[in-house]
Amino acid sequence: MDAQEVTGSEVVMKIGNNVAQAEIGVNEDNMEKGAISGSAQKCRKIQVRFCGSTPLLWRTAEVRAARESGVVGTLVGSLPRQPRQNNRLGRPLELLQEEARLLTETGRAVLCPAVDPESSEATSSHEVEQHLEMLERSYEEQKALALQDRKSVLMRVLTQKQEDTDSGECSEQAVQDRLEALEKSFSLPRSAMAVQLNTARAGLGHDPEERHFLAADWLQPRDERSEIRFRVFRDLRRQGYYLTSAGKFGGDYLVYPGDPLRFHAHFIALCVSMETMTPLCDLLALSRLGANVKKTILLCSPSDGDGGEEEEEVVYTSLQWSGMV
Amino acid sequence: MSGMPGALGPRRAECFRRLDMADSGQTGKLTDTEFCSELLSPSDLFAARSRSHKIPVRGQKDFLPDGSDQQRERLQRSLDEHWNLIAEERVERLGNLVKAKWIPSKGLVELQSPAGKFWQTMGFSEHGKQVLFPEEALYLMECGNVQVFYHDLPLSIQEGYERFLSKGTVSLHQYQVFAHLKRLGYVVTRFEPRFVYAQQLNLPQPRDRQERNLKRKRSHSPASGETDRQEEQAGDVEDQRPDSGSNVDPAALCSGEDERPVAGGSEETGSAADSAPQRSWWVEQATCPEVRHSRRSGPRWDFSAISFPDLGCRGRPHSLAAPDPSLLPGALSVGSCDVAPWLQKLNLREERVSRRERERERERAWFRRGVNEDREVRRCRNWAEYHCLLERRSRHSRRDRPAHLWEGAVTPLLQPGQYTSPGDLLNRISVIQPSRLLEGASRLGQASEEWRISFNVYQPDTVADFKKSNPGKPYSRMSVCSFEEPVPDLRALKQLSLQSGDVPVTFAVVDHGDISFYSFKDFQLPTDVSH
Numbered sequence: 134m135d136a137q138e139v140t141g142s143e144v145v146m147k148i149g150n151n152v153a154q155a156e157i158g159v160n161e162d163n164m165e166k167g168a169i170s171g172s173a174q175k176c177r178k179i180q181v182r183f184c185g186s187t188p189l190l191w192r193t194a195e196v197r198a199a200r201e202s203g204v205v206g207t208l209v210g211s212l213p214r215q216p217r218q219n220n221r222l223g224r225p226l227e228l229l230q231e232e233a234r235l236l237t238e239t240g241r242a243v244l245c246p247a248v249d250p251e252s253s254e255a256t257s258s259h260e261v262e263q264h265l266e267m268l269e270r271s272y273e274e275q276k277a278l279a280l281q282d283r284k285s286v287l288m289r290v291l292t293q294k295q296e297d298t299d300s301g302e303c304s305e306q307a308v309q310d311r312l313e314a315l316e317k318s319f320s321l322p323r324s325a326m327a328v329q330l331n332t333a334r335a336g337l338g339h340d341p342e343e344r345h346f347l348a349a350d351w352l353q354p355r356d357e358r359s360e361i362r363f364r365v366f367r368d369l370r371r372q373g374y375y376l377t378s379a380g381k382f383g384g385d386y387l388v389y390p391g392d393p394l395r396f397h398a399h400f401i402a403l404c405v406s407m408e409t410m411t412p413l414c415d416l417l418a419l420s421r422l423g424a425n426v427k428k429t430i431l432l433c434s435p436s437d438g439d440g441g442e443e444e445e446e447v448v449y450t451s452l453q454w455s456g457m458v
Numbered sequence: 459m460s461g462m463p464g465a466l467g468p469r470r471a472e473c474f475r476r477l478d479m480a481d482s483g484q485t486g487k488l489t490d491t492e493f494c495s496e497l498l499s500p501s502d503l504f505a506a507r508s509r510s511h512k513i514p515v516r517g518q519k520d521f522l523p524d525g526s527d528q529q530r531e532r533l534q535r536s537l538d539e540h541w542n543l544i545a546e547e548r549v550e551r552l553g554n555l556v557k558a559k560w561i562p563s564k565g566l567v568e569l570q571s572p573a574g575k576f577w578q579t580m581g582f583s584e585h586g587k588q589v590l591f592p593e594e595a596l597y598l599m600e601c602g603n604v605q606v607f608y609h610d611l612p613l614s615i616q617e618g619y620e621r622f623l624s625k626g627t628v629s630l631h632q633y634q635v636f637a638h639l640k641r642l643g644y645v646v647t648r649f650e651p652r653f654v655y656a657q658q659l660n661l662p663q664p665r666d667r668q669e670r671n672l673k674r675k676r677s678h679s680p681a682s683g684e685t686d687r688q689e690e691q692a693g694d695v696e697d698q699r700p701d702s703g704s705n706v707d708p709a710a711l712c713s714g715e716d717e718r719p720v721a722g723g724s725e726e727t728g729s730a731a732d733s734a735p736q737r738s739w740w741v742e743q744a745t746c747p748e749v750r751h752s753r754r755s756g757p758r759w760d761f762s763a764i765s766f767p768d769l770g771c772r773g774r775p776h777s778l779a780a781p782d783p784s785l786l787p788g789a790l791s792v793g794s795c796d797v798a799p800w801l802q803k804l805n806l807r808e809e810r811v812s813r814r815e816r817e818r819e820r821e822r823a824w825f826r827r828g829v830n831e832d833r834e835v836r837r838c839r840n841w842a843e844y845h846c847l848l849e850r851r852s853r854h855s856r857r858d859r860p861a862h863l864w865e866g867a868v869t870p871l872l873q874p875g876q877y878t879s880p881g882d883l884l885n886r887i888s889v890i891q892p893s894r895l896l897e898g899a900s901r902l903g904q905a906s907e908e909w910r911i912s913f914n915v916y917q918p919d920t921v922a923d924f925k926k927s928n929p930g931k932p933y934s935r936m937s938v939c940s941f942e943e944p945v946p947d948l949r950a951l952k953q954l955s956l957q958s959g960d961v962p963v964t965f966a967v968v969d970h971g972d973i974s975f976y977s978f979k980d981f982q983l984p985t986d987v988s989h
Contacts, residue, residue, distance in 0.1 A: 184619045184630045191616045192496060193545040207971030209634060210615065211600035213548040214511055217641050221513050223544060225619065227971045261610045274500035282504075324553025327503040330602055331614035332547055333496055380941040380969025391523040394516070394540060395533045 179242035181233050182225075188233035188244070189225040191333035196226045202241055203370050204232045205377050205393055213332070224332050229378055230359060231366040268328070276321040283319060284312060357406070364435040365404045368447040376402070383422060388431065400431040400451070407434045407448070416452060424454035498547055506549035514539045548602045548615075558595060560608040565627050567595035567606055574603055579645045579924055591648060592622035593636050600637065632912050632938045635966040638973050639936070643918035647926075649911045649935055651957050884985050895980045899956035902949055909950040911935045911957055915964075934964045934977075941969045951978055 179195040181188045190196050190206065199206060212223035228236075236242035291308050355363075362385055369376055375389040379401050388400035401423055405411060423430040430452040498506070516536065520529060557570040569588040573581060580594040590598070596618045598604035606613045613621070623630050639646050778795045786792060811819070829835055838844040859874045877883045914932035916924060935958045939946070946954070946965065954963045964977045
């Protein structure tokens with residue numbers, strides 16, 4: 134559990150050790166109106182699900198909570214509103230390994246490995262019954278709603294007519310008759326019933342705490358490179374930057390000064406260890422590319438002084454192409 | 459614990475209530491999204507009929523956060539819009555949904571109600587059932603076309619991802635590429651290398667396919683009436699598994715493409731009639747399949763170790779030895795075989811070929827003139843005379859060149875009068891020969907596991923005439939990789955382009971949901987002959 138404070142665009146995280154049982158908590162919108170004074174709150178943890186080794190978030194509230202702690206991720210699913218296009222995508226949200234790790238290390242999320250499809254197969258007929266029952270209930274309610282809808286339309290049409298013709302006699306009765314006839318004859322075909330295709334798994338699922346230790350090594354094995362990437366990610370995030378993946382720019386991260394929804398990225402971050410020798414032509418190529426996309430190349434190297442996590446330092450070098458005229 | 463909306467109980471109700479209280483000050487419709495569940499109530503479902511299908515446009519981005527209220531407001535508005543869009547759940551009319559069932563043992567999704575329009579480009583029939591590959595089913599779930607059930611409960615999209623995508627079927631990366639292309643309107647089918655080989659080499663299609671074809675022709679028996687009806691409902695039904703690029707079905711092989719029987723058969727039998735006694739045709743034949751099979755994924759037999767009976771040779775045996783029992787199917791036992799009666803029946807008459815075939819034969823001969831057609835060569839009675847002839851000829855060609863240039867160890871690359879155009883000349887003296895992507899690829903052996911082609915891609919404008927049984931030549935083939943992996947080396951490139959034949963291979967590079975496409979193209983430097 135943690136507390137969060139938001140002041141302007143600067144995000145400061147305090148890692149507390151709140152032991153309160155927070156099975157169901159309140160999800161407060163920190164970004165709301167921008168100027169909320171920091172208030173500690175209980176928060177249900179984000180459940181990071183896995184598909185293969187890729188961390189995914191499925192529920193809107195979780196995607197939102199992640200965004201509020203600065204984790205942007207990438208939406209990779211088809212958008213329900215318009216599934217056949219690629220400009221705007223929908224849930225699930227794919228996380229970088231670093232994003233998933235940061236969320237878990239700050240205590241905001243737990244890793245939930247995918248349920249082994251073979252193991253948990255005992256669906257009782259009871260559940261099926263419940264499902265069918267729910268469908269039936271939904272059908273009845275929708276039928277009632279559809280009838281009401283139709284009635285109000287009819288009423289509107291009839292009153293309209295009345296006003297037009299202006300002959301008020303026995304119209305009351307006529308309306309009543311029409312309504313009754315409608316009620317008798319009305320039926321909603323079953324095929325017209327609306328059903329929901331759930332995005333996220335329904336139900337509460339298992340208690341995430343219980344699974345946490347099982348999931349200890351679900352993130353990719355940590356080699357030196359991923360360690361460097363993570364340390365850079367954490368440091369930039371601490372400074373309030375938003376990060377997304379920069380594969381297509383040949384870098385590690387795109388660095389945004391604010392929420393990527395509203396701001397352009399300013400930097401292409403490249404994670405290199407202090408010892409790595411980089412050929413000059415690589416640097417030239419990078420900074421030239423950066424100039425072309427109007428971004429600055431940022432070489433990020435965690436310093437080697439392994440003196441405690443809090444005082445960790447990352448050395449940043451920015452490269453910018455400057456033409457001499 | 460799979461999808462069971464019914465089992466939520468009082469805990470959830472409480473949760474809703476608490477949230478309503480907490481969120482009372484919030485904007486928009488976000489109040490009904492919380493951590494536990496995103497189930498819509500019947501009234502939400504009803505209301506969803508009239509919801510908008512427009513996607514909000516994203517305005518111009520700002521350069522720097524300046525802390526102004528105006529900017530903050532704009533951000534808040536964008537975020538609200540964003541969350542509304544993301545929170546939206548799929549709601550479909552029950553009548554528009556195709557019901558299907560997930561069968562984990564087969565890794566397939568079986569349709570339970572007649573397929574929709576998607577059947578033209580997706581799915582195949584197996585044992586009279588309409589089935590979808592998991593990636594197809596998942597994509598259709600995401601599009602709101604198919605509802606997949608497992609143990610009689612509908613699967614959520616999440617469960618679809620978690621169950622359908624595995625090492626055995628397709629990976630998440632592959633699915634992301636598949637869905638990306640599908641969303642753009644491309645027809646995407648699984649790539650199966652063996653079908654391309656079969657197509658390239660004009661090998662007959664695998665047995666089971668042919669059997670299925672036969673079955674289909676007979677399918678008007680009462681027993682299969684049920685499936686027939688189903689198929690008819692699905693419109694113009696293509697019965698086959700989308701054979702990933704093999705546009706040859708067995709029927710087409712025999713009727714349409716008659717080059718193969720001619721090329722293989724008539725030529726050999728024709729010349730065999732001339733010179734049958736001296737040549738051993740069987741042996742030569744036997745080496746052929748070896749080459750073919752070694753290129754396929756797993757050679758079943760080592761043909762170099764299997765001796766075929768040589769019936770064409772001079773000293774014909776009158777009986778053949780019993781074949782190696784390990785090569786025979788099942789419990790079949792075959793003893794030695796008396797071939798004498800069969801040899802008598804051997805047809806040695808000249809084959810009658812159609813005019814068209816003869817013409818084609820002549821054309822072929824033009825390009826590949828045998829050494830025996832040279833009259834002077836025919837006059838040679840032995841090897842010594844033939845060598846003499848060659849020597850004489852080469853001397854003749856060297857007659858007017860300055861002899862001293864050819865005396866040392868280093869000799870000129872060109873003979874005088876050898877070439878007349880500068881282009882040929884430049885080609886001749888080029889030290890490094892240009893290489894094509896496909897050159898030498900077949901010698902590289904088995905394709906590595908690391909690199910493989912996943913999908914055939916057909917362009918969106920071909921959808922109208924697309925036939926699963928005869929999909930034609932794909933527009934491109936996709937190999938899926940990620941930025942974390944190395945760039946394919948020349949070996950991998952050659953192997954993949956060999957596998958793909960004359961269809962270009964595109965590399966779809968997946969980077970955390972972002973997909974970029976790259977391809978490596980053959981490029982021939984033009985020879986500059988103007989100077």
